[in-house]
Amino acid sequence: MRRKEGQVLKYILIVSILLFAVTCSGGEKNAVSDEPGIIKFVSVPVDRLPVVHFGMVIKSGSASDPQGKEGLAWFTANLLKRGSKSYNREQIEKGLEEIGGQLDVRVEREAIVITGKTLRENLDKYYAIFSDIILNPKFPSDEVAGLRTDQEQAIKNIIRNDARLCHEAFLRELYDGHHYSHPAQGNLGSAAKLTANDAERFYRKHFVKGNVICGLAGMYSPEFEKKFQDDMNKLKRGMVQDRTEMVAQPAELRVVLVEKPGRDQSQIRIGKMIDYTRRDSLWYTYLAANTYLGQHRESFGRLYTAIRSERGLSYGAYSYHEHFRQSGWSKNPMPLTPFNPQYFSIWTYPKRINTEFAIKMAVHELHKILTGGIEPNQLQKFVSFQVNHFPFLIETAEQQLLMQMEEIYYGQPDFIENFEKKLQSVSHANISDILNQSWSSDALLIVVVTDSAGAMKEELLTQETSLELPSGATEAGLEDVNNRVKNIDLGLEAKDIRIIDAEKLFN
Amino acid sequence: MKRAALFLQIIILLPAVLTAQISLDIEKTVLDNGLTILTYEDHSFPTVSYQTFVNAGSRDELRPGATGIAHVFEHMMFRGTPSHPDYDDAVAHMGPQTNAYTGQDYTCYYVNARAEFLPEIIAIEADRIRNLDFTNETFRRELGPVKEERRRFVDDDPDGFLEEQIYRLAYTRHTYEHPVIGWQNDLEKNMTFRDAADFREVYYSPNFVTIVIGGSFDTENVLNLIQQHYGDWPSHLPPIGRIRKEPPQSKERTLDLTWKSPEIPAKAAVAYHIPDLNYMDNDILALQILQRMLFSESGKVRKKLKDELGLVESIRADAEGMKDPGLFLIRMNLTNPENIDSALTVLYSQIDSIKVNGVSKEDLVRAVNSMKAEYLYRLDRPARIVGTIGYYHLVGGDHKLMFEYYEQLGGVTVKDLQDAAKEYLKESNRNVVVLKPADAA
Known part of the structure; x- marks a missing residue:
């Protein structure tokens, strides 16, 4: 009981200080190394709430899907949340919910963006799950069928929604012959054939230090920031070559x-x-x-x-x-x-x-x-x-x-x-x-x-x-x-x- | 001018987990004409959020044929005044976030901007709510986009259509029966310029308006400005007529419909009547916790229907607190039209098992923790804080309910959940709409 009172007082103090300390000018920025082949870190160590935000960008998205495996970046990113070395899917979902933690994955043409947040006092529990998902993914084969179903439905949901359909049809036509021509979710035919091994190969190739930007924001200690950096640096060394493919455009309307x-x-x-x-x-x-x-x-x-x-x-x-x-x-x-x-x-x-x-x-x-x-x-x-x-x-x-x-x-x-x-x-x-x-x-x-x-x-x-x-x-x-x-x-x-x-x- | 300073403090005590604390200092002021102002001064932001809440939504549309008038009038509020003929043009240089939304219970106009623009915003917002200039011609023209909005989000959208139909089925007397956007027939044929003028005359009056401001400003200065711009705004007479209560439902109601094209999955909506937003007892909170517990990512019903049995593509539920008794609304997309009966049977049996077997303490704690954390995450910027204050003030009748929500969530027991399930999630209180794709009919 006494310990709880102590924790309450601690948070009153922290919140009170931060209520008057934070400005919204973009936050104080750390110098970021431009050396190739290493992880770039961002730190925004201020906030008015006892919350810690995580961000991770893999600079490869659906444009990096191999031919015939359209949808692989989406499949890989979503399979991450379905099992790691220490947690199965149910443990991840229930573990996050129990502490009010959130973890979202979205896949763009040129990036996989992973974001998450937790209350400060649950940081250790949250980070145990987050880091295991990123560093020790399991790509469980027993989750593949369910994920394929979700992916198929995600593609069908584009077709069902007129606004989304119009936009994806526009991109498909505009980028005809380019890696952007398929939706991040892939095509129905290709997505149905993706396997756990495909996902693991994609992870090994793209989740490498030179292809990653990581960041923290909110209320965390310098010690935690260092631990986060040290841990993320356990990702395999490597780089993914930047590429720009031009697309020939018809000269007429x-x-x-x-x-x-x-x-x-x-x-x-x-x-x-x-x-x-x-x-x-x-x-x-x-x-x-x-x-x-x-x-x-x-x-x-x-x-x-x-x-x-x-x-x-x-x-x-x-x-x-x-x-x-x-x-x-x-x-x-x-x-x-x-x-x-x-x-x-x-x-x-x-x-x-x-x-x-x-x-x-x-x-x-x-x-x-x-x-x-x-x-x-x-x-x-x-x-x-x-x-x-x-x-x-x-x-x-x-x-x-x-x-x-x-x-x-x-x-x-x-x-x-x-x-x-x-x-x-x-x-x-x-x-x-x-x-x-x-x-x-x-x-x-x-x-x-x-x-x-x-x-x-x-x-x-x-x-x-x-x-x-x-x-x-x-x-x-x-x-x-x-x-x-x-x-x-x-x-x-x-x-x-x-x-x-x-x-x-x-x- | 009456002012009441309130120092409100909440302690978030999540069983075995959370101890973080947040303080919000909210001041309430009422002008002599009845205009209410709620201020939350917080200099940690460089911005302000200025939100004008009108205590009228589609719930208050009593005249047959004028459904959707609250929303249409919300559109009209962007049509300008003699001083500012083009509202958006007048505010553009401030780079604000401006918009409005109409709900069943209230209408909100918001302007979020850099703090230094607050005096200008107060002047422009007071001007448009007091001196709006609209004609039959501009009213007729604005009906066009409203009808297109309806086409987009209802007539060409099976989810919007399904939601409209479940409310229509669940309410027989109360005005929640009709959609916020209004029936297309009313928008096309019945609604008149007079309806808009009458709606404005009754509800766009200081005794029906609350202004909520959050962010970086000096409360004393702002209240003086508001007094200056709104102080001599006269109150109008209260509305004639009253909203009829929805009688208790005694028997399940069902409706089978067919969508106009084949590409959609079969869909079902299941709705139970629930209490209004009132934390005097735990029923609404218990139902909101049940909603989270059963239908979240790891929710039992979702797991069963989607992952184990593969009967649904997706399933979600809402149990929003409303001014009058609302709905516990479950929506699902079926994997196959033939699965409808099986999916509904499993859904009902899952709910029934709670009535018989209760829920585990672990599940309860998990649901409460995630709800509280989510609430806390929302308080990250003036616009969201102000929106939350406004919601509880308008719907619950007192903004302090935003703190009671926290305090009482932790006090809900396993027995409360079981009792609420028995009381509300029962067959006689149930409404079901099934929507099949064209070729499955």
């Missing part, structure tokens, strides 16, 4: 219609591959321009204004200057979702009858920014938006940890520190020239998940663009623009439009 019967609404993705990266100063110009064109889930963007606010055609219309995944229920981008080469995209989802109009409206708005640029005051407003929005990307210890790991991943140790300065230096002077380098509206790829794809193909070829406003709403003040948009000639020929069956997409 093209459309892929994914047939899905029974839909009242269409899902649309429009975009193209781009050649800028975060390391380029132009990246900030594209970020600012994208904020103006279609900032995610914000209603001030041009696409949102034209498609939703003024015409009521869709619940949303947004653009993305690089690959984007939303972080949970927030509007924030999820850190550590690397793509190389990257792509630009526009998303919207109108009623079936307004699909062609919405496509043309989006192209129209893109064309406007490419030809007319952005007014200086508008540009400044959206630069201010991003500058003032940035604290929400590093608001918590967990976010700081992931963002600092992302800095290492991209080789930009000063990304957080210099974000505002670089963004403020964006100029409107030749912005349309710059945007035309990567966003030019020719050679776009358009993917639509839709009902009656055959009829839509005909509509696209005959240029008979319908527009149905919400009942009771009028075209007042919009007639001229609407007519101009309807009359946009996308220049499509029959050979430019393909119809594919959703059910056969990821076989």
Whole structure:
């Protein structure tokens, strides 16, 4: 009893101190070695809660799946949680639940991201499980059948969800022939054949020191940090060669219609591959321009204004200057979702009858920014938006940890520190020239998940663009623009439009 | 202006495991016009979260034909005022996180921003709730995106459709029967501009509004600003009409439906009526613990149905505390449409075994620990802290329930779980909707 009282007092003290000690400036950063072949560590040793966060990035994702074994990175990462040297699956699940610990694995094209958290007082129990999973995975063969079932369902869930299906179909088409063309979960045929031995081989090749970034955030001692580093350094030495594979892009606009019967609404993705990266100063110009064109889930963007606010055609219309995944229920981008080469995209989802109009409206708005640029005051407003929005990307210890790991991943140790300065230096002077380098509206790829794809193909070829406003709403003040948009000639020929069956997409 | 300073402290005592302690200093102020303000000042953040809670949601939609009006009006609140004709344009330079959501019990508008912008946010938020400028034309136009939202999340989404149907089946008199987004027919044909104006007239009034602020600010200064911007906002008359109580259910209700296309798995939703959010007794907490214990990653029902028998692809459950009696709602995706009867039989037998055999103390501790830890993890930023304060204030009637939740979770016993299972998770209190894919019908 006395011991418990002592523990309570200890935590009161720690929490009280930290409540006033922590700032949200991205945390104090340790120097990170850039020596190849060693693990890079990140430490964010502050927080206001008695919580410890773990992060681990393996710089290999589904793009590293061998041919014919698509889905192997996903299979391997998920098999880790199903058994290690000292714990079987049930012990892992119950052990974590008993202490309120969390452990998540996600697989991206270029990374496996493992994150976890525990209450400080359960750190030792949590770490015993976490470290055993990472360092001593067992790849139990008796878990393979169950995991295969889960993987098959994960692939089917993409097909069942129109928005996810549209996006994966878009990526499949855009990266045709590239390692990004299959979803991280793989294809139904390949995933069904994966084995525990495959997973073990993938682990041995990719979970090596030169391919790993590790980190801690929150309330932990220097001694624990050292133990964590020492333990993770027990991973095998080795490196995985970085590679960038370029993909040949068709020079003409093209459309892929994914047939899905029974839909009242269409899902649309429009975009193209781009050649800028975060390391380029132009990246900030594209970020600012994208904020103006279609900032995610914000209603001030041009696409949102034209498609939703003024015409009521869709619940949303947004653009993305690089690959984007939303972080949970927030509007924030999820850190550590690397793509190389990257792509630009526009998303919207109108009623079936307004699909062609919405496509043309989006192209129209893109064309406007490419030809007319952005007014200086508008540009400044959206630069201010991003500058003032940035604290929400590093608001918590967990976010700081992931963002600092992302800095290492991209080789930009000063990304957080210099974000505002670089963004403020964006100029409107030749912005349309710059945007035309990567966003030019020719050679776009358009993917639509839709009902009656055959009829839509005909509509696209005959240029008979319908527009149905919400009942009771009028075209007042919009007639001229609407007519101009309807009359946009996308220049499509029959050979430019393909119809594919959703059910056969990821076989 | 009445102010009550409360120093609230909770001790998280997880049996045999957790001892961490958190303190939150929350101050409650009520202006003369009835506007309530809850402040949580915390200078460890560089940001603030400013959330305006309107004590009305789809539960308060009483006029037939106007279902969804609370949500439609939430959309209208972004349409601007004479001073700020474009709301999002007016706040864009601050780089805020802004949005809103409508639930069954309340509606929330939030703005999260750097702390230095708080005075500007107070002015803009007061302006839009008091001086919103909307016309029949903008109302009609906004119905378009709402209908597309419904198409996306209900009409083309079998999960959204299933949820809508289970509420429709489970409630016969109470307004929880209709969906937050409203029936499509009401959105298409019945809802009028007058409905929106009336809804605003009744509920967008200081006596129905609570502002919750968290983060880095000076409470005294902020309360002065709020008094300045909201102090002369007149209260409106309370609503006419009342929400009808749902009578006790005496017999199981079932509904079989077919989805419009074949690609989905067969689905089932099972719902039991449960008490409202009230910690005077342990029933709601016991049911929430049962939900975690049975349906979490290592939950007994999940293990049985998914891993052992392979009858379901996935299964999950919720037992959210509501203003009025809510639902213990279980949703499952079947591996095969032919498995529906077997899966439901196993589910019911698992629940029945708790009534007969109880649960182990170990399982109870594990569930409570994970719930408490999860709660603690959520308190990591102003927006989530403020959202939690607002939820308990609006739904439970007192924000201090957010602390009682912790304190009382640890006091729930194995017998409480067994009693709650017997009382609520029984056949006569059960509603079941089955949704089959087109070609399995």
